[in-house]
Amino acid sequence: MVKQPTTKNQSEGFYRLISFLSPILFLFSWETLVRVGLLDYRFFPAPTMLVEIFVEMIGSGELWSHVSISLMRVLAGFALGALPAISLGLLMGWFRAVYAFFDPLIAAIYPVPKIALLPLFLIMFGLGETTKIVTIAVAVFFIVLITTVNGVRLVDPILTDVARSYGAHGWRLFARVIFPATLPAIFTSLRLGMGIALLVIVGAEFVAANSGVGYLIWTSWATLTVKKMYVGLVLIALLGVLSTQGLERLRKLTMPWAQDFHTPR
Amino acid sequence: MTAEISILHVGKTYTTPQGGVVALDDISLVVPPGEFLCIVGPSGCGKSTLLRMLAGISSHTSGEINCRAVDERQRPLTAMVFQEYGLFPWRTVLDNVMFGLEMRNVARRERIVIAQDYLAKVGLAQFARAYPHQLSGGMKQRVAIARALANDPAILLMDEPFAALDAQTRYLMQEELLRIWEADRKTVLYITHSLEEAVMLGDRVAVMTARPGRIKQIYPIDLPRPRTQALRTSVAFNQLVATIWEDLVEEVNAAQLQEWTAIAEQKGRTGWLNSQQRKTRVKVSTD
Ligand SMILES: Nc1ncnc2c1ncn2[C@@H]1O[C@H](COP(=O)(O)OP(=O)(O)O)[C@@H](O)[C@H]1O
Ligand SMILES: [Mg+2]
Numbered sequence: 001m002v003k004q005p006t007t008k009n010q011s012e013g014f015y016r017l018i019s020f021l022s023p024i025l026f027l028f029s030w031e032t033l034v035r036v037g038l039l040d041y042r043f044f045p046a047p048t049m050l051v052e053i054f055v056e057m058i059g060s061g062e063l064w065s066h067v068s069i070s071l072m073r074v075l076a077g078f079a080l081g082a083l084p085a086i087s088l089g090l091l092m093g094w095f096r097a098v099y100a101f102f103d104p105l106i107a108a109i110y111p112v113p114k115i116a117l118l119p120l121f122l123i124m125f126g127l128g129e130t131t132k133i134v135t136i137a138v139a140v141f142f143i144v145l146i147t148t149v150n151g152v153r154l155v156d157p158i159l160t161d162v163a164r165s166y167g168a169h170g171w172r173l174f175a176r177v178i179f180p181a182t183l184p185a186i187f188t189s190l191r192l193g194m195g196i197a198l199l200v201i202v203g204a205e206f207v208a209a210n211s212g213v214g215y216l217i218w219t220s221w222a223t224l225t226v227k228k229m230y231v232g233l234v235l236i237a238l239l240g241v242l243s244t245q246g247l248e249r250l251r252k253l254t255m256p257w258a259q260d261f262h263t264p265r
Numbered sequence: 266m267t268a269e270i271s272i273l274h275v276g277k278t279y280t281t282p283q284g285g286v287v288a289l290d291d292i293s294l295v296v297p298p299g300e301f302l303c304i305v306g307p308s309g310c311g312k313s314t315l316l317r318m319l320a321g322i323s324s325h326t327s328g329e330i331n332c333r334a335v336d337e338r339q340r341p342l343t344a345m346v347f348q349e350y351g352l353f354p355w356r357t358v359l360d361n362v363m364f365g366l367e368m369r370n371v372a373r374r375e376r377i378v379i380a381q382d383y384l385a386k387v388g389l390a391q392f393a394r395a396y397p398h399q400l401s402g403g404m405k406q407r408v409a410i411a412r413a414l415a416n417d418p419a420i421l422l423m424d425e426p427f428a429a430l431d432a433q434t435r436y437l438m439q440e441e442l443l444r445i446w447e448a449d450r451k452t453v454l455y456i457t458h459s460l461e462e463a464v465m466l467g468d469r470v471a472v473m474t475a476r477p478g479r480i481k482q483i484y485p486i487d488l489p490r491p492r493t494q495a496l497r498t499s500v501a502f503n504q505l506v507a508t509i510w511e512d513l514v515e516e517v518n519a520a521q522l523q524e525w526t527a528i529a530e531q532k533g534r535t536g537w538l539n540s541q542q543r544k545t546r547v548k549v550s551t552d
Contacts, residue, residue: 165320166365166416167340176367180355217472257355257396 045227050234052225067235070201070212073129075237077136078197085144085193086186092145093152094178111147114139114196115203122208132204133219139200140193147192151185152178184258194243202236213239267333269298269420269452270319270341273322275328276477277314287315297449298333298419303463305513306473307520312456315478316422319454320345332501334419336369344413345422348429350405352397358408359384359393365416380547383411386445403434410442425454427462436494439465449489460513462486464505465496475520484509 027047033039034046041049057063092099118135125131155178163177205214217232219225251258277289277303289311295301306312316325318330319339332341344365352361362380371379379551384390397405413421426437439462446453457463462471464486472481487500496502 104364135488158347158349158351159353161317161322162345162353163364163368164322164346165343165345167321167336172368177353180353183355235405257357257398 003149007081028186041220043226050227050230051257054231054234058226059199063231063235066211066213066216066232067239070205070214070239071169073132073204073212074136074197074243075202076129077201078140078194080133081137081140081197082144082193085141085147085189089090089145089148089186090152090182091188093149093182093220096172099149106142106145110142114142115200118183118204118208127208131208132201135204136197136200143196144186144189148182150187151182151189155181183255187247187255190247195240198236198240198243214234218237267298268295268331269300269332269333270296270454271329272474272485275315275318275319275325275330278321278326282486286324287477289325290479292473292477292479294480296452296454299454301446301453301466301468303455303457303467303470304473305460305463305470305509306478307475307513308458309520309524310473310476310478310516312473312478313424316345316454316456317425319343319420320422321370329505330368332420342417342419343419343422344375344416344420345424346406346409346413346426348425349411350358350402352405352408352412354397356397357393358395358397358400361397361408362412362415364412369416371538377501380411383415384408386414387411387441400455401434402430403438406430406438408439410445412443419452419514421451421453423453425458427454427457429483435462440493443490443492444530460506460510461497464502464509465492465494470505472509472516475516475523481516482512 029041030044031046031048034041034044034049034116039046045053054063088098088102091258118131121131121134125134125148126236159177160173163173168176201212202214202217205212206218209215213232213235217229217236220227220229220232272292272294274291274293275289276287276291279288292311292315304312304315305549314323318325319332319341319342322345330341331490332343334342336342341537353364359380362384363376364374366368366379380470381393383388384393387410389404389411392400395482397408410426427438430438443466455463455466460470461516467486470484470486473479474481484505486505488499488505490494491537
């Protein structure tokens, strides 16, 4: 029978409630510990103090200026890396010759932590935006590429058998079967890629920027404005959550047939 | 009457990194139009290989396969139903059923009408917009059958289609398949590992030898149609099953011996093989 979501909803609400509990408890204890003086507010400012500075930074526009520039870098680098990676990954997964041609090169470059290439890109592109965007793009490219290639190779052979038995071949087989069958793997690769993009942007902005969330965190340390550092940490976490949710929404839109990741079955 | 399918001295050798695997060697079989032919044989004897060649997803390496009905590209007009269903998870039930028609460039309007018609025939009209993951195993296989029939093949190929289903569902599906088949009597090649299923469904039952598989013997099943599960209790039914089993069990034993020999060779231990051989003579069980 078709499965109906009947009793599931109420238990789902219960689990959602539980998930809220731990952060609230955490923030509450933190606040209390600072108030009673067990935590030094100069290093661990209480959550309420952070809210204060947060609001202040929104008002002055400082917050948005950092977030927007980081967002721009991440999104540009992400797109620049992911789109070619998906295309090449599909080709490498599907055509043995394309795989054989590119594989040695990729196997050689893949293990290099991409942030280590930042100095090289600084030499090539200077201190401007290009350097940061390219570093993110390269990091995203490799992880998305490799996950996509694997995705194509793991397409259930029964699906290609069925398609072939109905006369599908060449481009049609690729577009109607291989590509949709690889979509779940592609979305997994995009999630991984987004995580890496955030890692790289923070690293790059630590050393080679004078704006952005990474820069905010770094200079706050250097100038001992610890509260702003915490704001930076919260912001980068927010960027992570928002981007993951954006991808999740895109995934649901593109793959209405797919089951939810977290629903146990 | 011209044969629907004639398979003459056909061989198939798979090339693997370890060398060639001879799956079939000189198999011959002639199937008249409208026949429901069941094929049984020990696992690994090349049954799936045979069907895959007829379905056009594998090629033979020797001999000749001729089908009466072919399309513009000289491909036999076959449609295959797999044990694993093989539904496309990203397509709705209706879109799955339309797949073959789409590949043949049938206009969309027409595709929808045909697909809905066959969905109704397998009793799933109201599930047209569902996705495969929302269906049970039996329903999935109904969709796969509708997809095959919608393509209007001259030959329906079925490779252990109900093997993954529970017994009750399997019985229902068998009756349903018979009901659909009675309506237009297409030629069916039906592979099963259940001799009872073969006798239940087939006009004839072909027994294959251990690998490389050949047709060992073909038994006509002169049981009246339309058939229902009530047939299982009849004497004639059980006699047929018992007779064919005697023939089949020899091949099952031979196949088992082949398998053990291969394992023993890998292990380099012949003593182990001898002890296994003494234990052989598989217990008789037919389902
Ligand atoms: N793609 C393949 N490559 C190599 N060997 C194969 C392949 N497919 C099947 N075989 C071998 O061919 C033989 C027949 O297989 P198959 O037709 O699947 O048997 P059956 O369906 O009767 O169980 C088996 O020994 C199997 O291991
Ligand atoms: Mg098989």
